[in-house]
Amino acid sequence: MFKKIALFGGVYSNYLALEETIRDAHRRGAEALFCLGDLGAFGPHPDRVFPLLREYRIAVVQGNYDHSIGNGLDDCQCGYTDPRDNYFARISYRYTFAHTSEENRRWLKQLPTEIRLQLGPYRVLLCHGSPRKMNEFLWESTTSTHFLEKLCEDYQADVICATHTGIHWQRALSGKRHFVNVGAIGRPANDGRTEVWYTMLSLEDGDRLEATFVPVSYDYQRLAHEMRREGLPEEFVETILTGWWTTCLEVLPAKERRRGRF
Amino acid sequence: MSGIQAPNVSCNLDKASRKPTRFPLVRLEALDNLWFQVSGTLCNIACEHCFISCSPTNHSFEFMTLEQVKGYLEESVRLGVKEYYFTGGEPFMNRQILDILELTLQYGPATVLTNGMLLRPRVVERLAEIEAQSIYSLEIRLSLDGYTEEMNDAIRGKGVFQKAMAGMKRLVEHGFLPIITVAKTWEDSEDEAVLEGFLNTLRAHGYQRPRIKILPSLRIGREAARSHGYEDYEYVSEEMMQGYDASNLICANSRIATSKGVYVCPILIEARDAWLGNTLSESAAVGYRLRHQACFTCYMFGSICSNFVSVGRNV
Numbered sequence: 001m002f003k004k005i006a007l008f009g010g011v012y013s014n015y016l017a018l019e020e021t022i023r024d025a026h027r028r029g030a031e032a033l034f035c036l037g038d039l040g041a042f043g044p045h046p047d048r049v050f051p052l053l054r055e056y057r058i059a060v061v062q063g064n065y066d067h068s069i070g071n072g073l074d075d076c077q078c079g080y081t082d083p084r085d086n087y088f089a090r091i092s093y094r095y096t097f098a099h100t101s102e103e104n105r106r107w108l109k110q111l112p113t114e115i116r117l118q119l120g121p122y123r124v125l126l127c128h129g130s131p132r133k134m135n136e137f138l139w140e141s142t143t144s145t146h147f148l149e150k151l152c153e154d155y156q157a158d159v160i161c162a163t164h165t166g167i168h169w170q171r172a173l174s175g176k177r178h179f180v181n182v183g184a185i186g187r188p189a190n191d192g193r194t195e196v197w198y199t200m201l202s203l204e205d206g207d208r209l210e211a212t213f214v215p216v217s218y219d220y221q222r223l224a225h226e227m228r229r230e231g232l233p234e235e236f237v238e239t240i241l242t243g244w245w246t247t248c249l250e251v252l253p254a255k256e257r258r259r260g261r262f
Numbered sequence: 263m264s265g266i267q268a269p270n271v272s273c274n275l276d277k278a279s280r281k282p283t284r285f286p287l288v289r290l291e292a293l294d295n296l297w298f299q300v301s302g303t304l305c306n307i308a309c310e311h312c313f314i315s316c317s318p319t320n321h322s323f324e325f326m327t328l329e330q331v332k333g334y335l336e337e338s339v340r341l342g343v344k345e346y347y348f349t350g351g352e353p354f355m356n357r358q359i360l361d362i363l364e365l366t367l368q369y370g371p372a373t374v375l376t377n378g379m380l381l382r383p384r385v386v387e388r389l390a391e392i393e394a395q396s397i398y399s400l401e402i403r404l405s406l407d408g409y410t411e412e413m414n415d416a417i418r419g420k421g422v423f424q425k426a427m428a429g430m431k432r433l434v435e436h437g438f439l440p441i442i443t444v445a446k447t448w449e450d451s452e453d454e455a456v457l458e459g460f461l462n463t464l465r466a467h468g469y470q471r472p473r474i475k476i477l478p479s480l481r482i483g484r485e486a487a488r489s490h491g492y493e494d495y496e497y498v499s500e501e502m503m504q505g506y507d508a509s510n511l512i513c514a515n516s517r518i519a520t521s522k523g524v525y526v527c528p529i530l531i532e533a534r535d536a537w538l539g540n541t542l543s544e545s546a547a548v549g550y551r552l553r554h555q556a557c558f559t560c561y562m563f564g565s566i567c568s569n570f571v572s573v574g575r576n577v
Contacts, residue, residue: 144369
């Protein structure tokens with residue numbers, strides 16, 4: 001049974017942010033780290049994240065990107081309908097697929113779609129999009145509270161943790177129930193900051209659950225440089241350098257979209 | 263912005279087979295989206311392509327009251343509804359619409375489908391206040407069918423373009439990012455040029471971050487007369503459902519509440535078999551057979567009524 005764990009999603013090949021996240025989480029006393037999926041996409045050198053995950057024994061939930069790369073599918077199943085978003089998604093998918101070793105692809109294929117664990121008295125469910133669908137977007141402004149309550153009921157969990165959208169948020173539900181979108185460490189959260197975010201889930205004052213979002217600074221200039229050297233789109237590099245999303249904007253609901261620059 | 267994609271389904275339509283003898287049954291998987299026919303079939307205009315023939319004089323469905331909406335909102339809590347949608351007719355003809363939206367935003371996210379013509383300054387100010395006090399998004403989907411006055415008004419009626427653009431401008435000035443919703447009435451080869459035309463017009467009218475959703479046309483109602491209606495073979499058969507992710511279909515994730523009870527989907531409220539009960543629970547308990555040709559469009563394009571692909575494909 002755990003008392004303090006670190007959770008992150010959306011690594012998107014950002015191995016530099018992953019290194020810093022691991023360091024920071026250990027420094028803050030996390031007993032274990034969990035990754036909620038989407039190891040590839042967006043960033044350079046996809047194979048560099050795997051040794052880190054193995055070395056630090058980080059349990060990983062399968063994301064839609066991992067499912068696609070692992071099973072050799074044609075696309076990332078990100079669910080975009082905007083032709084521009086799909087154009088960039090294709091570039092990034094082709095690059096990631098071509099640079100992920102066969103061994104790592106096999107590993108992605110066998111990842112579990114959910115992990116359950118106990119944090120003090122809380123039954124915690126870790127998934128990628130939602131417990132019912134790997135690529136469901138759960139945004140803060142378009143997810144009703146009673147919908148989340150029903151998920152807790154249907155999936156017999158007190159705390160549900162997901163990622164997939166790339167923007168972290170949380171909501172306390174009835175009783176001891178809680179929902180946390182743990183965010184992504186692969187790219188900034190469309191907040192104009194270059195840091196990326198992970199989540200510390202802990203028990204405070206006895207049995208009180210606390211989810212804390214932690215910003216992580218890393219060498220984003222180096223990442224940008226490597227992305228350029230690998231020929232990845234300048235639009236992606238801009239996001240790393242500015243903290244504002246330049247692509248995949250169509251899926252953002254009104255409130256989240258308005259907070260960004262584009 | 264959202265475009266119409268080539269359908270990602272394999273379907274071996276035997277054009278000679280014509281109408282299937284048995285239609286596939288689709289059960290509600292989860293009531294994610296609850297729609298309200300909040301202004302009934304009453305609209306201040308009568309578009310050439312309207313799939314339910316709404317007009318200033320079509321009283322088949324009347325306005326819904328705040329009390330009626332409240333009843334369904336209450337019932338929706340137990341069913342775990344994720345999002346609420348308001349359509350008509352023209353929702354802003356309903357005098358209670360602002361109170362209805364304010365109440366709804368206490369329950370969850372809301373989307374209104376409007377022609378934008380009744381968005382007077384005081385209405386938009388109030389909408390902005392209502393949106394600001396909720397944790398949820400209030401999406402405004404504003405219909406436009408051409409990027410010039412001539413193109414748009416040929417379908418939506420004389421003078422509509424100017425009024426709709428004034429409404430859009432007001433929304434943008436109050437911080438909204440309306441989703442401009444366009445029913446496709448052009449050929450595929452013109453896609454790029456049309457999209458460019460819309461982007462230019464919207465930016466010229468002060469909308470610098472335009473969001474556009476393009477819908478396939480539904481060849482029923484008034485649109486059947488405007489275009490050519492459906493071909494004889496354009497039905498969904500049981501065979502076509504094999505290997506198809508049924509959760510893409512509106513009837514697998516939505517219902518629509520009206521002044522006359524709950525119907526299967528926003529498209530089919532005028533169909534006799536589309537009434538599924540007086541309460542959401544009653545309507546959720548029964549499945550629906552895809553016997554209409556509009557179901558074919560829904561099958562081919564999937565989730566056409568939702569804002570975007572909020573629920574992806576099953577993987």
